[in-house]
Amino acid sequence: MKGGVGEFFEADEKGGRKAILSVDLTLMDLSQKDTVSRVISRKNYRFEELIVEQNVPGFVQAMSKAMEKLSRQAIGDVYSAIKNIKR
Numbered sequence: 001m002k003g004g005v006g007e008f009f010e011a012d013e014k015g016g017r018k019a020i021l022s023v024d025l026t027l028m029d030l031s032q033k034d035t036v037s038r039v040i041s042r043k044n045y046r047f048e049e050l051i052v053e054q055n056v057p058g059f060v061q062a063m064s065k066a067m068e069k070l071s072r073q074a075i076g077d078v079y080s081a082i083k084n085i086k087r
Contacts, residue, residue, distance in 0.1 A: 001025060001026065001027050001028065001078070002025075002026045002028060003023060003024055003025040003026060004023070004024050005021075005022070005023055006022040006023060006024055006044070006046075007020050007021060007022040007046070008020070008021055008022075008063070010051065010059050011048075015050065016050055016051065017050075017051040017054060017059075018048045018049060018050055018051060018062070019048070019049045019051055019059055019062035019063040019065075019066050020046075020047075020048050020066075021045075021046070021047050021048075021049075021063060021066040021067060021070060022044065022045060022046040022047075023044070023045050023070060023074075024042075024043075024044050024045075025041075025042070025043055025045070025074055025077075025078075026039060026041070026042045027039075027040040027041040027042075027078055027081050027082075028040060029085065040081050040082075040085065041077065041078070041081040043074075043077060045070050045073060045074060047066040047069050047070055048066070049062040049063065049065045049066045049069075050062065
């Protein structure tokens with residue numbers, strides 16, 4: 001699996017301050033010789049969480065919630081992609 005963080009910041013928006021997290025993940029089958037054939041799944045995840053307490057611990061708490069949602073969804077997506085691989 002390859003991936004990277006696209007966004008990790010605090011934004012001041014109409015609905016209030018938010019923690020923004022985006023991550024790109026690519027699941028690859030390294031047993032394939034052709035680079036294009038290696039890609040099993042590619043997905044961009046983006047989550048926004050409202051910052052309830054307007055301080056550093058509030059930002060950390062909101063970002064932690066965003067990361068929890070990312071983890072839950074990414075694990076499910078990877079499981080589904082691996083389950084569908086034909087050997």
